[in-house]
Amino acid sequence: MTKLVALDDGHGKNTAGKRTPYIKSLGREIRENEFNEPVVNYLKAELQRCGFKTVLTAPTDADTPLAQRVSIANNAKADLFISIHFNAFDGTFEGKNPEGFSAHIDPSRGQSEVFAKIALKHLAAGTKQVNRGLVLQQLYVTANTKLPAVLFELGFMDNEREALLMLNKNFQKECAKEIAMAVCEYYKVKYVPEAATVKPPTSLVKIGTATMLQDVHAYAEPKFGTQTGDVIKKGKALHIYAIKNGWYQLFNGEYIPSGYGKNFNYEPVKKPEPPKPAAPKPVAPKPTAKPEAAKVDVYRVKVDGEQVGAYGNPKNALEEAEKAIKDGKKKVELERV
Ligand SMILES: [Zn+2]
Numbered sequence: 001m002t003k004l005v006a007l008d009d010g011h012g013k014n015t016a017g018k019r020t021p022y023i024k025s026l027g028r029e030i031r032e033n034e035f036n037e038p039v040v041n042y043l044k045a046e047l048q049r050c051g052f053k054t055v056l057t058a059p060t061d062a063d064t065p066l067a068q069r070v071s072i073a074n075n076a077k078a079d080l081f082i083s084i085h086f087n088a089f090d091g092t093f094e095g096k097n098p099e100g101f102s103a104h105i106d107p108s109r110g111q112s113e114v115f116a117k118i119a120l121k122h123l124a125a126g127t128k129q130v131n132r133g134l135v136l137q138q139l140y141v142t143a144n145t146k147l148p149a150v151l152f153e154l155g156f157m158d159n160e161r162e163a164l165l166m167l168n169k170n171f172q173k174e175c176a177k178e179i180a181m182a183v184c185e186y187y188k189v190k191y192v193p194e195a196a197t198v199k200p201p202t203s204l205v206k207i208g209t210a211t212m213l214q215d216v217h218a219y220a221e222p223k224f225g226t227q228t229g230d231v232i233k234k235g236k237a238l239h240i241y242a243i244k245n246g247w248y249q250l251f252n253g254e255y256i257p258s259g260y261g262k263n264f265n266y267e268p269v270k271k272p273e274p275p276k277p278a279a280p281k282p283v284a285p286k287p288t289a290k291p292e293a294a295k296v297d298v299y300r301v302k303v304d305g306e307q308v309g310a311y312g313n314p315k316n317a318l319e320e321a322e323k324a325i326k327d328g329k330k331k332v333e334l335e336r337v
Helices: 033-049 066-075 111-124 140-144 160-165 169-186 314-326
Strands: 004-009 053-056 080-087 101-105 131-136 149-156 208-212 216-219 227-232 237-240 242-244 247-249 255-257 264-268 299-303 306-311 332-336
Touching: 004 033, 004 066, 033 053, 033 080, 033 169, 066 140, 080 140, 080 169, 101 111, 111 131, 111 149, 111 169, 140 149, 149 160, 149 169, 299 314, 306 314, 314 332
Parallel strands: 004 053, 004 080, 080 149, 101 131
Antiparallel strands: 101 149, 208 237, 208 264, 216 227, 216 255, 242 247, 247 255, 299 306, 299 332
C-alpha cells in the first residue's frame, strides 16, 4: 500500500528570530525557512518519484501554527512525519561554533527511532558534517503527531560555514536525497535516483578497454554524484572513449570510476608502429615558364658538300668524319652550328 509522508518545513518565510547572524560575505542574514522550504520541496519530488504520496503541513509562506501542522498530518492519516529545520545555538558566529546535524524524536521512541537512525546513517554519508546523532526531546510536532515523527536539524545557523550551506542548492538537494533514501530503506522500497542526463563521448575513437574486477556503478558525470542505476558486472569488458581524472567514459556516455585501480583493469589500445621516416619527398620543380629553346650546339658533318650527319655529341660527329676520311672522301667538313 502506498505510504503517505507528511512533510513539514519549519517556520514561515518571515518568522522572527529564526535566521542566521549577519553574514558579511553575503551582506545579509539567511532566514531558516530559506533552507527548510526548498529541502521539503526537493524531498517531496524525491519521494513521489520513489512512489510515495506526500502531504505538506505548511504549504504557504506563512508561519503555520504547530497545532495546525500536526492536525494536517493526523487528519491525513499520514504514515510518517518529517520536519526540516536548521539549528541555532547562541545566534552569533562568535565564541563556540557548534556544528552538525541531528535527528530529534519524542522520548517515547518507537518507530520514530528506527527511521531516525536509518536517516542519520544516510545523512552521514553526504557532506562532511558532524553527526550529532539521535536527540530525545519533547517537541510539539513530534510529541503530538500520532505517527512516527522525526525533526531534523541539518546544520547550525550560527556556524558560518554551515550557514552558507543553507543556500547551497546541492546541499539542499543532497539532504533531501539522503532523507528520501532513508524513507525508502525504512519501507523497504527501492530508491529511484533522479534520471541522470548522460552526455555521449566527444570522440568515438576507442582508446582502451576496461575489464571489471568487481561490480561497478556507472555515473552520469566524471564525479561522484547521481548514479545512473547501471551496474557493470564483474568480468565484463567495455570499450573506453575518454579518461578524466580517474573517470573512464563508456560508449553510452556514462562514466565509471577507476577506484584507484580496484574497480577494473585498463588496457590502452596499442599504438600503431610509428611510420618509418619517409624518404624525403622530391621537391616539386618550380613551375616555370616554358624554358626558352635552349641553345644547344650541333656538330654537323658534311662530305663533298652534303650533310651526312648532325650530332649533339662532338665525339659522334668526329667518328662520322673519321669514317668518311677512311672511306677516302676528299672533302670532309665538321662544323659547329
Ligand atoms: Zn527551526
